Amino acid sequence: MKGIGERIGVVCALLVLVFTGFAWRLIHLQVLQHDYFSEIAAEKHSIRLTIPARRGRILDRNGEELAVNIPVRTVTADGTHIHDPAALARVAAPFLDMPVDELTEKLSSKRPYMVIRKEVSEEKAQDMMRAIDKANLHGLYLEESALRSYPNGEMLCHVLGFIDHSGHGIDGVEKMFDAELAGHDGFRMIEHDRKGREIVVYRGQEQLPENGTDIRLTIDMALQAIVEHEVDEAYRLNHPAGASAILADPTTGEILAMACRPNYDPNHFNDAKPDQLRNRAITDMYEPGSTFKIVVADAALNEGIVDANTRIYCENGHFAYGGKILKDHHGYGDLTLKEILMKSSNIGSAKMALRMQDNKYYDYVRKFGFGEKTGIPLHGEISGLVNPPHRWDALTKTRMAMGQSVAVTPMQMVMAMSAVANGGKLMKPQLVLSKGEGSAVNPPEVVREVVKPETAKFVATALQGVVSNEGTAPQAKIDGYSVAGKTGTAQKISNHGGYLEGRYIVSFAGFFPAANPKLMGLVIVDDAKLSSEANFGGLVAAPVFSKIGGKAARYLDLPPDNQPSVVEGDHPKTASMGTR
Amino acid sequence: MSVNRRRATNTIEVNLLARCMVVVCLIGLAALFFVYLKNQQQAVGNKARLVEAALREEEARNEALKAKITAMTSRGALQHRLDEGYITLQAIRDTAIARVTPPAPAEVDGVLRTASRDPESRFGPGVPQRSVNR
Numbered sequence: 204m205k206g207i208g209e210r211i212g213v214v215c216a217l218l219v220l221v222f223t224g225f226a227w228r229l230i231h232l233q234v235l236q237h238d239y240f241s242e243i244a245a246e247k248h249s250i251r252l253t254i255p256a257r258r259g260r261i262l263d264r265n266g267e268e269l270a271v272n273i274p275v276r277t278v279t280a281d282g283t284h285i286h287d288p289a290a291l292a293r294v295a296a297p298f299l300d301m302p303v304d305e306l307t308e309k310l311s312s313k314r315p316y317m318v319i320r321k322e323v324s325e326e327k328a329q330d331m332m333r334a335i336d337k338a339n340l341h342g343l344y345l346e347e348s349a350l351r352s353y354p355n356g357e358m359l360c361h362v363l364g365f366i367d368h369s370g371h372g373i374d375g376v377e378k379m380f381d382a383e384l385a386g387h388d389g390f391r392m393i394e395h396d397r398k399g400r401e402i403v404v405y406r407g408q409e410q411l412p413e414n415g416t417d418i419r420l421t422i423d424m425a426l427q428a429i430v431e432h433e434v435d436e437a438y439r440l441n442h443p444a445g446a447s448a449i450l451a452d453p454t455t456g457e458i459l460a461m462a463c464r465p466n467y468d469p470n471h472f473n474d475a476k477p478d479q480l481r482n483r484a485i486t487d488m489y490e491p492g493s494t495f496k497i498v499v500a501d502a503a504l505n506e507g508i509v510d511a512n513t514r515i516y517c518e519n520g521h522f523a524y525g526g527k528i529l530k531d532h533h534g535y536g537d538l539t540l541k542e543i544l545m546k547s548s549n550i551g552s553a554k555m556a557l558r559m560q561d562n563k564y565y566d567y568v569r570k571f572g573f574g575e576k577t578g579i580p581l582h583g584e585i586s587g588l589v590n591p592p593h594r595w596d597a598l599t600k601t602r603m604a605m606g607q608s609v610a611v612t613p614m615q616m617v618m619a620m621s622a623v624a625n626g627g628k629l630m631k632p633q634l635v636l637s638k639g640e641g642s643a644v645n646p647p648e649v650v651r652e653v654v655k656p657e658t659a660k661f662v663a664t665a666l667q668g669v670v671s672n673e674g675t676a677p678q679a680k681i682d683g684y685s686v687a688g689k690t691g692t693a694q695k696i697s698n699h700g701g702y703l704e705g706r707y708i709v710s711f712a713g714f715f716p717a718a719n720p721k722l723m724g725l726v727i728v729d730d731a732k733l734s735s736e737a738n739f740g741g742l743v744a745a746p747v748f749s750k751i752g753g754k755a756a757r758y759l760d761l762p763p764d765n766q767p768s769v770v771e772g773d774h775p776k777t778a779s780m781g782t783r
Numbered sequence: 784m785s786v787n788r789r790r791a792t793n794t795i796e797v798n799l800l801a802r803c804m805v806v807v808c809l810i811g812l813a814a815l816f817f818v819y820l821k822n823q824q825q826a827v828g829n830k831a832r833l834v835e836a837a838l839r840e841e842e843a844r845n846e847a848l849k850a851k852i853t854a855m856t857s858r859g860a861l862q863h864r865l866d867e868g869y870i871t872l873q874a875i876r877d878t879a880i881a882r883v884t885p886p887a888p889a890e891v892d893g894v895l896r897t898a899s900r901d902p903e904s905r906f907g908p909g910v911p912q913r914s915v916n917r
Contacts, residue, residue: 352853400829
């Protein structure tokens with residue numbers, strides 16, 4: 204009996220040991236490794252549903268929508284939920300614009316996540332889901348998405364830019380403010396039933412999306428439409444390689460309109476050629492020609508090297524310097540500073556530059572913002588090219604005075620001329636007025652004072668002469684307003700060195716009303732298909748400026764300052780080697 | 784013998800049995816109520832899901848229509864329509880303009896101005912300006 208009792212005791216002890224082991228394992232699984240297994244279970248059953256953030260809109264200064272979102276759906280499939288791929292494909296294919304066979308093949312896969320089609324319109328997607336429900340089929344699902352749309356098509360394309368298929372900004376404002384526009388996606392942890400429907404009671408952690416910020420630009424679409432129309436006309440008439448126009452407020456640096464040709468439709472950016480994608484106003488540099496004469500005039504006057512009454516002998520049109528002959532198109536004798544600008548005398552400008560020290564002259568060129576980026580918030584801006592004095596040869600200084608041996612961007616030229624209009628203060632170009640609803644308006648930013656206000660005022664007055672009947676650009680006149688400006692006609696540079704014969708980049712940069720400037724404009728026409736006799740800044744770019752200015756003044760209802768009207772048949776008469 | 788038989792018979796404790804049955808019934812009822820509540824929760828969840836989906840659908844449709852309206856009324860589209868002759872621009876007669884500022888005579892340029900955007904001419908010099916949206 205004792206032996207049996209002992210054996211029973213041993214068996215019981217073993218059983219107790221075994222069950223203690225089981226109990227320990229249970230505690231180990233349920234308590235000690237609770238988090239680990241919970242995570243695995245959650246991963247198996249829970250799905251992280253992304254709640255996409257709405258991309259911010261881009262608006263003009265008056266709230267006109269320039270870039271908006273169109274809600275679309277991405278159709279996805281869960282192969283494990285599809286029992287009859289052929290039947291499902293027959294129902295869904297007409298809504299997805301896909302051949303039934305192709306869709307059947309896709310749906311036959313047993314993969315749990317497949318993207319079937321992107322950018323399906325909301326209406327079509329909903330109709331498809333109703334048809335699938337009616338046929339008692341399942342396995343296809345909809346995901347929220349959005350398509351970026353630019354309602355004005357090609358208008359302002361280089362400023363707006365575009366986004367790629369993953370929703371990231373690629374160019375223009377879309378790229379520069381991608382982080383603000385994109386916002387942050389939210390998420391929700393959900394569980395599905397066997398038909399793939401969400402089980403609402405098992406909803407887990409949730410974070411709402413932060414929608415993107417609306418960006419309000421300084422652009423005024425009414426002015427933009429005026430500029431686009433006139434640039435289009437110039438492009439159609441002159442068949443140039445390119446054309447650009449910028450309209451700005453010289454006192455604040457706000458860019459009101461900006462257009463370049465050739466352009467593209469950002470809704471179909473894939474069809475655009477690289478040449479069309481280029482924002483020539485900031486990515487291209489050119490020899491500015493005579494528009495650059497404002498720099499030497501301002502510098503010489505500001506340094507007291509010349510004054511209003513100083514007369515400079517212009518060598519009757521032939522000036523031998525540095526082993527070369529520098530020419531004016533017409534021979535002039537003694538000219539004042541005002542007359543040098545009005546007649547666009549190369550020799551007069553060169554002689555003013557020669558009276559200045561190299562470093563001093565170079566400083567003024569740099570102070571006007573040439574050789575550095577303007578800081579406009581657009582992708583791809585370049586600095587232009589201004590060589591320091593130690594790299595100059597004997598002729599560089601005289602050539603720079605007439606806008607050669609230096610390369611600038613149209614935006615730099617606009618800001619430099621704006622400094623003259625703005626009492627000598629160089630402004631930073633503003634493209635964004637505000638970010639987000641009710642946010643503060645970006646204040647104007649002064650980069651530096653380039654010249655004294657009285658210097659700028661004198662040069663501004665002198666530039667009015669350019670638009671007179673005796674100047675190079677009477678066709679830039681705007682009925683009812685005094686205009687100050689400067690023409691530029693520069694020979695194109697050959698890729699093989701030297702200049703291209705008979706091919707010019709012509710421009711006109713001006714502002715009005717001259718005494719109290721409200722608008723600053725620049726028009727550049729690159730390589731117009733015109734004869735050399737007709738291809739001048741005063742003949743090609745100035746009329747475009749005049750048309751833009753006239754319409755803009757009427758739109759803004761600017762009070763006229765009663766300048767006499769344009770005399771019909773006025774034509775500029777000056778020209779010179781290289782720059783006119 | 785009879786004593787032994789009586790001892791072998793177990794008595795039914797009705798009170799205890801009744802108490803147990805009541806407890807079991809209560810637990811059962813509670814369980815049924817729990818299931819009922821869970822079903823209700825599920826049904827309400829489904830309804831919420833459907834309402835959310837409908838709301839989302841309407842919002843998306845609204846957004847799509849707004850985008851369509853924006854596209855149809857954009858400057859580019861209107862200019863295109865204007866060029867096609869589908870719409871025309873009509874000059875507004877001076878008599879049909881309700882002025883918010885005193886009428887200004889035509890300047891020497893012959894342009895009759897409708898309303899001035901210049902705050903000074905609108906409110907007079909020295910009057911504090913509101914934010915000018917241009």
